[in-house]
Amino acid sequence: MSTGGESVFDEYRDAVERPIYRLFADYGLDHRAWFATGMTANVIARGASLLPPLVLGIAIDAVFPASGSGAPYELPFVPQTWLPTTDGGQFALSVGLIVGAFLVTAVFTWVYGVTANNFAHRVMHDVRTDCYAKMQNLDMPFFDDKQTGEVMAILNNDATNLERFLDDALHDSARLVVMIGGIAAILVWMNPQLALVTLVAVPAMALLTRWFMRAVEPRYVAQRKAVGALNTRLENSLSGIGLVKTTGTEEYETGRVTDASYTYFERTMAMLRLNYLYRPGMELLAGLSFGATFVVGGWWLATGEAPLFLSGTLTTGTFVTFLLMSQRFVTPLSEVSTIIDQYENARASSERVFGLMSIPATITDADDATALRDPSGEVTYENVTFGYDEEVVIDDVSFAAEPGETIALVGPTGAGKSTLLKLLMRLYDVDEGSIALDGHDVRDLTLESLREAIGYVAQDTYLFDGTIAENLRYGAFDAADEEIREAARAAESHGFITALPEGYDTRVGERGVKLSGGQRQRLAIARAMLQDPPVLVLDEATSDVDTETEAAIQRSLDRLTADRTTFVIAHRLSTVTDADRVFVLRDGTIEERGSHDELLDAEGSYARLWRAQSSGVAGGALD
Numbered sequence: 001m002s003t004g005g006e007s008v009f010d011e012y013r014d015a016v017e018r019p020i021y022r023l024f025a026d027y028g029l030d031h032r033a034w035f036a037t038g039m040t041a042n043v044i045a046r047g048a049s050l051l052p053p054l055v056l057g058i059a060i061d062a063v064f065p066a067s068g069s070g071a072p073y074e075l076p077f078v079p080q081t082w083l084p085t086t087d088g089g090q091f092a093l094s095v096g097l098i099v100g101a102f103l104v105t106a107v108f109t110w111v112y113g114v115t116a117n118n119f120a121h122r123v124m125h126d127v128r129t130d131c132y133a134k135m136q137n138l139d140m141p142f143f144d145d146k147q148t149g150e151v152m153a154i155l156n157n158d159a160t161n162l163e164r165f166l167d168d169a170l171h172d173s174a175r176l177v178v179m180i181g182g183i184a185a186i187l188v189w190m191n192p193q194l195a196l197v198t199l200v201a202v203p204a205m206a207l208l209t210r211w212f213m214r215a216v217e218p219r220y221v222a223q224r225k226a227v228g229a230l231n232t233r234l235e236n237s238l239s240g241i242g243l244v245k246t247t248g249t250e251e252y253e254t255g256r257v258t259d260a261s262y263t264y265f266e267r268t269m270a271m272l273r274l275n276y277l278y279r280p281g282m283e284l285l286a287g288l289s290f291g292a293t294f295v296v297g298g299w300w301l302a303t304g305e306a307p308l309f310l311s312g313t314l315t316t317g318t319f320v321t322f323l324l325m326s327q328r329f330v331t332p333l334s335e336v337s338t339i340i341d342q343y344e345n346a347r348a349s350s351e352r353v354f355g356l357m358s359i360p361a362t363i364t365d366a367d368d369a370t371a372l373r374d375p376s377g378e379v380t381y382e383n384v385t386f387g388y389d390e391e392v393v394i395d396d397v398s399f400a401a402e403p404g405e406t407i408a409l410v411g412p413t414g415a416g417k418s419t420l421l422k423l424l425m426r427l428y429d430v431d432e433g434s435i436a437l438d439g440h441d442v443r444d445l446t447l448e449s450l451r452e453a454i455g456y457v458a459q460d461t462y463l464f465d466g467t468i469a470e471n472l473r474y475g476a477f478d479a480a481d482e483e484i485r486e487a488a489r490a491a492e493s494h495g496f497i498t499a500l501p502e503g504y505d506t507r508v509g510e511r512g513v514k515l516s517g518g519q520r521q522r523l524a525i526a527r528a529m530l531q532d533p534p535v536l537v538l539d540e541a542t543s544d545v546d547t548e549t550e551a552a553i554q555r556s557l558d559r560l561t562a563d564r565t566t567f568v569i570a571h572r573l574s575t576v577t578d579a580d581r582v583f584v585l586r587d588g589t590i591e592e593r594g595s596h597d598e599l600l601d602a603e604g605s606y607a608r609l610w611r612a613q614s615s616g617v618a619g620g621a622l623d
């Protein structure tokens with residue numbers, strides 16, 4: 001992937017329609033009770049918070065003789081007969097209402113916090129696990145493209161964006177609607193004429209917001225892409241740190257990371273520049289609204305005459321409520337840009353999440369797939385042809401392996417040895433011909449039963465972060481402790497494991513002790529023994545190990561392969577001589593086949609290699 005941000009995801013991401021709607025429809029619905037409670041509590045809390053300035057205004061006019069205009073004590077939606085008639089009673093009711101409103105606000109803010117958080121985090125838990133499960137089922141070609149950095153960014157950054165949106169933005173926008181709607185309703189109820197002056201800024205704010213939303217969207221998309229590119233770059237550089245150090249290309253790598261980081265910086269700034277205009281613009285409009293209310297209302301109150309085109313009277317209480325209310329416009333409105341920020345982020349993020357989820361897996365179980373039962377390990381290749389792209393890598397290969405047979409694959413690098421065996425495990429599907437296990441085409445078997453039947457010992461064994469015992473048990477989770485020890489003994493690893501500080505409970509992997517290549521390989525062999533598959537694929541290590549270790553590995557391998565159909569990608573000739581048959585692969589075809597002795601007698605390329613290697617000629621390779 002280039003730092004320009006192009007990736008295999010783009011096509012799928014662009015095809016995602018109405019991502020936020022999908023987020024709610026596919027995941028939100030399951031947690032709708034949390035959502036509904038949160039929203040209701042939020043609306044009640046915000047609505048209650050509008051009560052004090054309203055009650056204060058009414059009380060000033062009706063209760064206090066000094067400032068009061070002698071206006072009647074009236075509350076919206078409350079029948080007049082319910083209200084007290086004495087000043088003392090009205091004062092007490094006002095205090096009660098104000099204190100009650102604060103209490104209601106506090107209690108419902110708490111309810112809203114708990115339920116809204118539950119909704120957001122429950123939804124995101126589902127999205128994250130679903131996304132991960134779907135991604136795991138993707139085919140090898142997806143992972144061949146090394147998009148792990150971008151996948152990590154989706155599972156981390158994008159999930160966080162969605163979390164923030166569900167947690168904050170959704171409720172901030174509900175608050176915005178309640179506040180603006182509530183304030184407008186109260187102001188119009190109290191004095192529609194002055195309300196016109198106070199609210200005149202709202203359409204301007206709406207227009208500014210519309211402009212901002214349109215302008216900011218493409219910049220968000222560009223910024224998200226730049227994050228993905230930066231992550232991929234970082235992940236790539238760190239994964240290849242060994243190569244970077246040995247080739248002394250630290251500066252070059254730093255340069256590449258710098259470029260990716262700078263692109264991200266530029267795109268973030270491009271987005272923020274719009275914010276710099278939008279936020280102060282909104283503040284200014286809110287300030288204008290307050291100023292206009294103050295000037296017009298103040299003039300009206302001071303002179304007792306309605307200014308401009310206005311008519312009627314204005315009371316002190318109404319004026320106070322207006323001033324308090326117009327102040328309250330500022331906070332929710334100035335949050336519009338944050339809400340839009342989070343919404344745009346969430347839209348881009350959910351596009352990416354759903355885009356990742358919609359990448360189809362092509363290697364899947366057939367509808368009528370059968371589960372393989374007690375396979376004997378008979379493997380048949382019939383006219384198998386395969387290419388990763390246009391180019392043919394395996395060309396019309398046919399052979400049959402008897403149960404228990406060991407077949408060594410040798411050949412020049414790039415001849416197709418690994419590819420041939422990846423086809424057996426169905427990491428890729430053949431283009432032509434067929435591969436069968438115990439007479440079943442591998443495409444007719446369930447992937448689970450197929451892969452359970454085939455053990456794979458790679459050249460470079462991956463150890464998960466965890467203990468040795470956990471790593472050995474990986475894939476055979478029910479294995480008892482004694483079985484694990486048994487397998488480790490058979491793989492000649494019990495000795496070095498018990499010599500470790502905490503034996504089988506020693507942590508290995510990223511944050512644990514480091515093991516040598518030979519030790520790791522023996523753990524992989526033990527793991528395969530526990531799994532006990534009828535078919536085994538061994539990618540023999542080429543790395544130099546001392547002769548003692550090599551002998552130990554060989555002994556454990558002999559035990560492992562004894563009664564299983566085994567394919568060995570052979571680099572050590574000792575394995576080749578022991579194999580029942582040797583296939584010499586070149587350019588995707590089996591050029592020679594037979595036992596070690598037969599091939600020597602045939603005087604072909606194998607015999608030439610054998611002689612070259614046994615006479616110690618350096619670099620004796622099959623090409």
Ligand SMILES: Nc1ncnc2c1ncn2[C@@H]1O[C@H](COP(=O)(O)OP(=O)(O)OP(=O)(O)O)[C@@H](O)[C@H]1O
Nearest residue numbers: 144388389393411412413414415416417418419420
């Ligand atoms: N994931 C892939 N995508 C595209 N081409 C690939 C992929 N993996 C391997 N190839 C190509 O397929 C050909 C066969 O590769 P393969 O790994 O099977 O060879 P090999 O005989 O196992 O080589 P080696 O001994 O070096 O491991 C090579 O030309 C290689 O470049």
